[in-house]
Amino acid sequence: MKSISKYLSAAALMLTCAGGAIAQETASKFPLIPYPTHLVAGKGSFIIKPEISLIVESGTPFKSEADEMNKLLLKAFGSNRKKVAKNTMRSIVFAYDSSISSSEGYKLDITLSGITIKAKEAAGAFHAVETIRQLLPVALETGAVQKTLSLPVVSIEDEPAYEWRGMHLDVSRHFFSISYLKKFIDRMALYKMNKLHLHLTDDQGWRIEIKKYPLLTEAGAWRTFNNQDSACMKRAKDNPDFTIDKEHIIQKNGKTLYGGFYTQEEMKGVVTYAAAKHIDIIPEIDMPGHMMAAINSYPYLTCDGENKWGELFTKPICPCNETTFEFAENVFSEIIQIFPSKYIHIGGDEVDRTNWGKSDACKALMEREGIKDLPALQSYFINRMEKFFNSKGRKLIGWDEIIEGGISPTAIVMYWRTWVPDAPVKAVKNGNTVIMTPGEPLYFDNQPDQYSVSKVYHFNPIPKVLNAEEAKSIIGAQANLWSEMIPSEKRADYMYMPRLTALAEMLWTHREDQYDSYLQRLTEQYKRMDALKINYRLPDLPNLLNEYVFTDEGKLSITAPLPGLTIRYTTDGTLPDMKSPVLPSPLSIKKTELIRVAAFTPAGTRGDVYSLNYTQQQMLGPIKIAPPKPGLNATYYKAFFKQTSLMKDAKVDSAFTTDKIEVPSTVKAPSFGITYKGYIDVPTDGIYSFFLTCDDGGVLYIGNNVVVNNDGNHSAQERSGQVALKMGAHPFKLDFIEGGGGFKLLLKYSVNGSAPQDVPSSWFKN
Known part of the structure; x- marks a missing residue:
């Protein structure tokens, strides 16, 4: 000092x-x-x-x-x-x-x-x-x-470690009020965040007034309920946070419509409010894809007048017609008048370019400009729009797909695709500034679990392969909150708090070794969040599994993770509420049954509901294997599977032997499945717990029992279960599938309540 x-x-x-x-x-x-x-x-x-x-x-x-x-x-x-x-x-x-x-x-x-x-x-x-x-x-x-x-x-x-400390809010899929935007800004300011990225337009809604194109909000800001709304309504039966905010529902021409938009004056007020708290609002108008809400009213924006979903994404606007650029420049001219930020986000992600390849206008443009392929045609659009932004004194930001067809070094790249780990490295080596927003762990719309806060806190924005000079091109990170399944302000609070606090400290102080201190300080911060009426996610109930087994009697004890919380439970399958009995310490379990538990604040706010399946089971006896050989037999399937069960009828691509539950480095296919099969030779009698982390899905079998079911296509999540085993060898099988977009596979165990650890290679036999 x-x-x-x-x-x-x-x-x-x-x-x-x-x-x-x-x-x-x-x-x-x-x-x-x-x-x-x-x-x-x-x-x-x-x-x-x-x-x-x-x-x-x-x-x-x-x-x-x-x-x-x-x-x-x-x-x-x-x-x-x-x-x-x-x-x-x-x-x-x-x-x-x-x-x-x-x-x-x-x-x-x-x-x-x-x-x-x-x-x-x-x-x-x-x-x-x-x-x-x-x-x-x-x-x-x-x-x-x-x-x-x-x-x-x-x-x-x-002083902060990073220049860019951001939060993103998608107001297109589900809409959020002006008052909530100001609350969001207040909370960012409290924790020294400085960039608010507003995703203002997408297929599901156009949320900002553009005076030259009034139909963008008159029509594009409203929709009949879609499949995401329906999914939220279904989940609202058990969780009121999924109830769609009624203030955004109207009746018009005999139809029930959902939506809303911000007038230019309203948004200027929000920008001024944020500026007083030294938060820069970065607007995103997503182009050339994700434009269905605009194309519905202005179909001339596409190459063929069609506006529909392709195999994965909606049809984009056409980069081969001058009318497209006239529209885009007119829209962004008004956006620039609303938002003084030097940054403008153009999106540029998830573009279905199929129709471009069929367009005579595009073929002619590509020949005239020497554009070699469709990714380069997208870059033609992005580069031209960047020049327009620069002429207005602004800098262009785009999602990392913008580098695929070649991009100028002055564009700013926002990295999100975890399955393309070299994207930020390529951008840096191209001379671009990079903002890190990888889906794991910074997509805050992913369902949080007991590891979420730790993953955010320990995230390092700098790719390991960059040297010290190159690392200077990484100016920070932000978390993204996509709102397909976030229909209410309360649900939004739950999804980003307290993860925002972990991100704030990681980007400001950047001290991974202070995590224990952070958790202690976070406990005190919960009191402030209560006073501010933030509907934060209560801390996880500690050391719980998804599936339990017992031989004679099971016992359940749970320590409340925060002072003042009360743990309540049910055994009849209903959700716990404030009238449910308080969980004794311990609860004795003598028959197969479902126990549902949840923590409650003194005000009656309920935390996550945990469904704990208890199964009475005799210890499984070992089988004789002679002569045992080390390792497991593995079969590899080069195909896409939605469920692990679909592998049984698939063609085997190759086979190998391994003593570890891991995906070989030789696997390059975007979608695949692997079955690991053999025996697990345990050294002592006991109740064995297994923890299976998968992205996408996996199922663990021991004997004839499904021990852990983590099936389906989903982001990385851990599921757990138990099995009672006698010392010796037991049939073992693990099915794993990867649907595309990056994989993760991890198996740990504990015995009789010990700390989880890797399964020893010496236990695997075939």
């Missing part, structure tokens, strides 16, 4: 900065997320009284940030907060500091007699105010009037 106030006793200080662990006592006293780059804690507290003065040193650009601080004080003290004469002995001072290198960096000194905030730019001063906010009592968030406030004595020097 360059300077420490005389009010801090050197003997009392504990340094908690990069290179040092955060002590438990300090994490409790300073439950900040993200944790500061450098923090020195002192003894004592500064007492804030209603008459404290705010001083902005002359010539500094921090008036708005001082106003934000004053809003906190007004909220805390109510009518007791009075304007007073400047009192430098009991004041909060905003000062300029040219030595701070980061535009978002700040210094915060809280002493026994006052507070000093130093920054070089206004964003840094604002982040300092948000740090103070997190140190103030949670009661402030509820509007409870205070007589005084207390802040711990501390000296902080802070």
Whole structure:
């Protein structure tokens, strides 16, 4: 630290900065997320009284940030907060500091007699105010009037590790109100996030007013209920968070329609609101694909006038007609007037180019321009639009597909396709700036589980193959919240909180070794989320399996993951509610049955429901195998399967032997299946638990029992189960399928409640 106030006793200080662990006592006293780059804690507290003065040193650009601080004080003290004469002995001072290198960096000194905030730019001063906010009592968030406030004595020097700390919100598939956008912005600001990427248009809805093309919102903003709405309605029967927000449903011309849009004036208001909190809103108008909502009203945008789904995606607009570029430039001209951000996102993902190849206009253009293939034709569209953006002083961002046909080095690439791991590397080596948004773990619309927060916290945006100089092209990361299955504001809250806090710390502090401290601080942050009425996902109930077995008696004990939570259960198949009995410790289980458990807050909010199947089972006896050979026999199927059971009738491509449950590096097919078969030779009697992680699907059999069912096409998820085994060899089979888009396969075990670990290779026989 360059300077420490005389009010801090050197003997009392504990340094908690990069290179040092955060002590438990300090994490409790300073439950900040993200944790500061450098923090020195002192003894004592500064007492804030209603008459404290705010001083902005002359010539500094921090008036708005001082106003934000004053809003906190007004909220805390109510009518007791009075304007007073400047009192430098009991004041909060905003000062300029040219030595701070980061535009978002700040210094915060809280002493026994006052507070000093130093920054070089206004964003840094604002982040300092948000740090103070997190140190103030949670009661402030509820509007409870205070007589005084207390802040711990501390000296902080802070700046972010990454320039781009973003959140994405898809308002096209399901629509979100202006008031919710502002809540979303408030929460981002609290945790020092600085980029909000709004996905404003897609096949399912056009959400921003374009005055030159009024049908985009008059027609394109509304739809009859689609298959995603129906799926949400079905799930709403068990979970009210899936209930579609009624404010977005209207009756028109005898039809029930879902949708909505933002007027240009409304969105300008949101942009101004975000700017005051130093959050940049980046608009996305997705082109040339995902344009069904526009093509419905303006069919001339396609090459053949058709507007329908292809094999995977909808038909795109045509890059071979000048009318297409006229439309695109007119739309983006209005977008540029609404959003002052220097970044404009054009999408560019998931384009079905089939019709382009059939178009005479496209054939002529490709011959005239020397365009060799359809990916290059898409790049022609993107590159031309980038030149238009540049002429308006803006920078183009696109999803990583834009690199496939060649892209200029000035375009910014947003990487999302985890199954194309070399895409960000290729972009960097092409000279492009890259923002990391990989589906695993940063698609926050993926159902969270017990590992989700940890995966986000430990995510490293820098690909390992990049050197230090190349790594500078990775400017940060963001999480994406796609809303196909997020029909309500409560469901949105649940999906991104608390994962946003893990992302915030990863991008600001970037200290993977502070995870335990982060979890402790997160426990304190839940109280603030409660006060802010955020419908966050309650922490997972610990150490639960999907399937249990017992021989004589099963016992279920669950420790509540947060103070104040109550665990309730049912045995009749119904969902637990506040009237369900409290789970005893332990619950004795003496017959095969389904136990459903859930945690409840004192306010009655229910966490995830866990369905625990208990099966009474005799221990499986071993079988004799002679002479045993090491490893498992594996058969490889080069085909697409929706379920593992479909492999039994498929043609075998090849066979191999392996002593590990893993996919060989020689497998290159985008879709395939593998069956691992043989015996598992366990060294002792016991209840064996198995944990099977699959992307896409897998089923584990031991003896004649299905031990873990993780079947189907889905992203990486863990399923678990148990089997009672006597010492010796038992028939073993594991079916695994990959549907395309990247795979993951992992099998772990535990015995009699031990910690999960890899299955030893020596156990596998054939």
